[in-house]
Amino acid sequence: MPIDPCCLADYEALAQELLDAGPHGYFAGGAGDERTLRANVAAWGEHRLLPRVLVDVHDVSTATTVLGTPVSMPVLVAPVALQKMAHPDGEAGMARAAAAAGTIMTLSTIATSTPSEVATGAPADAPRWFQVYVLSDRGVTRTLVEEAEACGFTALVLTVDAPRAGRRECDLRTGFAVPEGIDMPAVTSATGGSAGITPAGFFSLMDTTLSWDDLETFVADSPLPVLVKGIHHPADARKAVERGVAGVVVSNHGGRQLDNVPATADMLGPVVDAVAGAAEILVDGGIRRGTDVCAALALGARAVLVGRPALWGLTAGGEAGALQVLKLLQAELELAMTLLGCARVEDITADRLA
Numbered sequence: 001m002p003i004d005p006c007c008l009a010d011y012e013a014l015a016q017e018l019l020d021a022g023p024h025g026y027f028a029g030g031a032g033d034e035r036t037l038r039a040n041v042a043a044w045g046e047h048r049l050l051p052r053v054l055v056d057v058h059d060v061s062t063a064t065t066v067l068g069t070p071v072s073m074p075v076l077v078a079p080v081a082l083q084k085m086a087h088p089d090g091e092a093g094m095a096r097a098a099a100a101a102g103t104i105m106t107l108s109t110i111a112t113s114t115p116s117e118v119a120t121g122a123p124a125d126a127p128r129w130f131q132v133y134v135l136s137d138r139g140v141t142r143t144l145v146e147e148a149e150a151c152g153f154t155a156l157v158l159t160v161d162a163p164r165a166g167r168r169e170c171d172l173r174t175g176f177a178v179p180e181g182i183d184m185p186a187v188t189s190a191t192g193g194s195a196g197i198t199p200a201g202f203f204s205l206m207d208t209t210l211s212w213d214d215l216e217t218f219v220a221d222s223p224l225p226v227l228v229k230g231i232h233h234p235a236d237a238r239k240a241v242e243r244g245v246a247g248v249v250v251s252n253h254g255g256r257q258l259d260n261v262p263a264t265a266d267m268l269g270p271v272v273d274a275v276a277g278a279a280e281i282l283v284d285g286g287i288r289r290g291t292d293v294c295a296a297l298a299l300g301a302r303a304v305l306v307g308r309p310a311l312w313g314l315t316a317g318g319e320a321g322a323l324q325v326l327k328l329l330q331a332e333l334e335l336a337m338t339l340l341g342c343a344r345v346e347d348i349t350a351d352r353l354a
């Protein structure tokens, strides 16, 4: 690495230097005018933190649990497609980095590795989640989910905010298509091959009839806990909880789907209120600092996920780079907790918001 990165933005700059315009635009870009993409980052900064002093902080721990699973910190790795396009270490490298950091990695349906490749390429006992896109060819989805279950993934994350791709103008400008040699097994199973496919192409495989009844059946049939990802409206969070989900991920897909929706920092509180403790609430979008994690927890999230930051680390240094990013966030969180007067994650409550 050319410089010693000292914050996540430094990794972002490194990743931009290393990637061609097409892949960079796909990873970094958002929908439309990218208002929501920018708002996601900015809004965490609008929730100011209010320290309590003279609290014993000689021993601060970022450890917590998510759906009962112990993790080293309330920061998980979000599902991100096409990771071998960032670095040959791909999803297995990301899974090793998450395991080494003591946290959970979520494998995308549109990954460049199968669930079993990831399970064999990373420590067997590390907890991993599988993100589910329901494709029109439901047999492809079923086979992938069964593979994930068989090789030890511990929860399913059903993404519900992406029946089509948002209007991603970076991809239109660069004419982005998946490079030769990058295979997405789910896409290949559904279409016979994935070379040269565009984001609109892989989104065209989605089952756009997906409904609340499907969610109910999916939860009822699943041997694993199910989280639903892409919830914006508090009433939808309640509906999901009524159908038995174990967790709700407040997410606008990193500003990549519908532009002009609120920042996730601003959607979180109303969802927390609506769910009232009946399920764990996670949030993603724009988390770039340990202080952002503190704001999310103070607003009632159990944990956050990071998408692009982990990808910047993977791009910059493969598995080692992704691990550095996760360790950096953990160190920032530990420092923020210390200065906020919170020795334990459960001490980060609404009382610490200005």
Ligand SMILES: Cc1cc2nc3c(=O)[nH]c(=O)nc-3n(C[C@H](O)[C@H](O)[C@H](O)COP(=O)(O)O)c2cc1C
Pocket: 026, 027, 028, 040, 078, 079, 080, 081, 108, 109, 110, 131, 159, 229, 251, 252, 253, 254, 255, 256, 284, 285, 286, 287, 305, 306, 307, 308, 309
């Ligand atoms: C390049 C890229 C690919 C993504 N692929 C998926 C995916 O396959 N499935 C999914 O549920 N979310 C996907 N997401 C959304 C992320 O899971 C997450 O919601 C988002 O990145 C969070 O915002 P952040 O990047 O600001 O952390 C993707 C995001 C990016 C940036």
Ligand SMILES: CCCCC(=O)C(=O)O
Pocket: 081, 110, 133, 162, 199, 202, 203, 253, 256
């Ligand atoms: C078909 C989904 C592709 C990955 C994705 O979710 C994204 O690009 O945001």
